[in-house]
Every structure is written in structure tokens, then in C-alpha cells.
Amino acid sequence: MDGFPRFGTHGSNPPPVVPPTPTIDVTGAIQTPLTVALTDLDDLPPVDQVSDFHCVAGWSATGLRWEGVSFATFYGSLIEPRLAPGTTVTHLVFRGLDGFASVVQLEDALAADVLIATRLDGQPLSGAHGAPVRLVSPAQYGYINTKHLCAIEVHSSEPRLEHPLSRFQLIASHPRARVWMEERHPTYPIAVIGPIYRAVGRVGLWLIARRAR
Numbered sequence: 001m002d003g004f005p006r007f008g009t010h011g012s013n014p015p016p017v018v019p020p021t022p023t024i025d026v027t028g029a030i031q032t033p034l035t036v037a038l039t040d041l042d043d044l045p046p047v048d049q050v051s052d053f054h055c056v057a058g059w060s061a062t063g064l065r066w067e068g069v070s071f072a073t074f075y076g077s078l079i080e081p082r083l084a085p086g087t088t089v090t091h092l093v094f095r096g097l098d099g100f101a102s103v104v105q106l107e108d109a110l111a112a113d114v115l116i117a118t119r120l121d122g123q124p125l126s127g128a129h130g131a132p133v134r135l136v137s138p139a140q141y142g143y144i145n146t147k148h149l150c151a152i153e154v155h156s157s158e159p160r161l162e163h164p165l166s167r168f169q170l171i172a173s174h175p176r177a178r179v180w181m182e183e184r185h186p187t188y189p190i191a192v193i194g195p196i197y198r199a200v201g202r203v204g205l206w207l208i209a210r211r212a213r
């Protein structure tokens with residue numbers, strides 16, 4: 001599609017209020033909880049990358065320019081040295097200020113193109129697209145890409161999160177969500193789920209566009 005819509009379980013709610021000194025709080029299988037001030041991200045090498053963005057509900061935005069830091073660098077320099085001895089990390093949970101969360105396998109989170117993004121198309125992230133910072137994982141569907149990132153949990157087995165829409169059996173998260181594999185749903189094949197998700201996506205986009213007018 002042209003442009004890049006705001007999309008998510010937030011519906012048309014206003015974006016969450018960003019605290020005056022935003023942080024990313026890291027908890028779980030680390031020796032002591034860690035609080036990373038967003039200003040500390042300036043100590044990591046800056047990354048500038050152009051990538052496409054694909055929502056599981058059937059729309060894509062192309063050629064988005066993200067700036068930020070590599071998640072693998074963040075993990076290697078800040079999280080890995082603090083892991084509790086003998087821990088094998090398997091999953092991370094990324095939480096947003098609006099209560100949204102995504103579960104990501106460590107291997108997918110450490111892919112070379114996964115960023116903690118601070119800027120989009122030359123501007124600081126807007127409230128619509130995830131201020132103050134967001135996860136960007138272009139090879140995975142949008143729902144992995146937590147906006148308003150404020151916390152990361154380190155896990156040594158797969159955590160089970162209640163999906164905000166899980167009371168509707170048809171809407172559920174695939175644990176990997178790889179775009180090129182069309183991993184849109186954990187159990188239903190793409191032939192069944194594809195048309196349903198696309199219909200839901202069209203209604204969602206229509207509602208969001210109507211609210212924005």
C-alpha cells in the first residue's frame with residue numbers, strides 16, 4: 001500500500017504517554033534486573049536501514065528507513081554479560097507502554113536486521129509508529145515489532161502469553177511469524193487463514209482511516 005498506517009490492538013486509542021526519562025527495563029534470567037536509559041543507546045553504534053514492513057492482516061509498507069541500534073549489539077553488550085550462570089536463553093518478551101507484548105525466539109531476535117529503532121524516515125518515531133522506541137524485525141510479521149518498547153524479559157523456556165484477541169480462536173500468533181514462510185497462524189493453513197486475516201485487515205484499515213479523517 002501507499003504510506004504506512006498506524007495499526008494495532010490499540011485501535012484508535014491515543015498513543016501511550018512517554019515518561020520524561022524513558023527506559024528499557026530488562027528482567028528474567030539475568031543476575032540483577034537492568035534498567036537501560038534510552039540515552040544510553042547513543043553509546044552503541046548507530047544503524048541506518050531501509051526495509052519493508054508486513055502485517056499479518058495482509059498489508060505491506062515498503063521502503064521504510066529506520067535508524068536505531070542493532071538488537072544483537074544491544075543483547076551482546078548489555079544482556080548477555082549479565083545472564084545468570086548456566087542459563088540457556090530461548091525466548092524474549094518485548095513489552096510496550098500500551099500493554100502490548102510479543103514473544104520472540106532468541107534466534108529470530110538476533111537476526112542481523114533486527115533493530116531497536118529510534119527514528120523513521122529521518123524523524124524521531126511518532127506516537128503512531130511507536131515513540132519513544134520500537135522493535136523492528138522486517139523478516140517477521142508486524143505483531144512481533146512491539147512499539148513503545150519499555151521492557152524486555154529474558155526466558156529459558158517458551159512463555160505463554162494471553163494474546164489480546166485470543167478469545168477469538170481464529171486470531172492467534174505463530175511463534176516465529178516469518179514472512180517468507182507465511183507463518184500467520186500457529187495451526188490453520190494459509191489457505192484457510194489468509195482470506196480471513198485479509199478481510200479483518202481491510203476492516204481494520206478502513207476503521208483507522210475513518211477515525212483519522
Ligand SMILES: Nc1nc2c(c(=O)[nH]1)N[C@H]1C(S)=C(S)[C@@H](COP(=O)(O)O)O[C@H]1N2
Nearest residue numbers: 006007008009010055096100129142145147
Ligand atoms: N505496542 C504495540 N506494538 C505493536 C502493536 C500494538 O498494538 N501495540 N501492533 C502490532 C501490529 S499487529 C502491527 S501490524 C504493527 C503496526 O505498526 P505501525 O502502527 O507502526 O504500522 O505494530 C505492532 N506493534
Ligand SMILES: [Mo]
Nearest residue numbers: 055056142143
Ligand atoms: Mo499486524
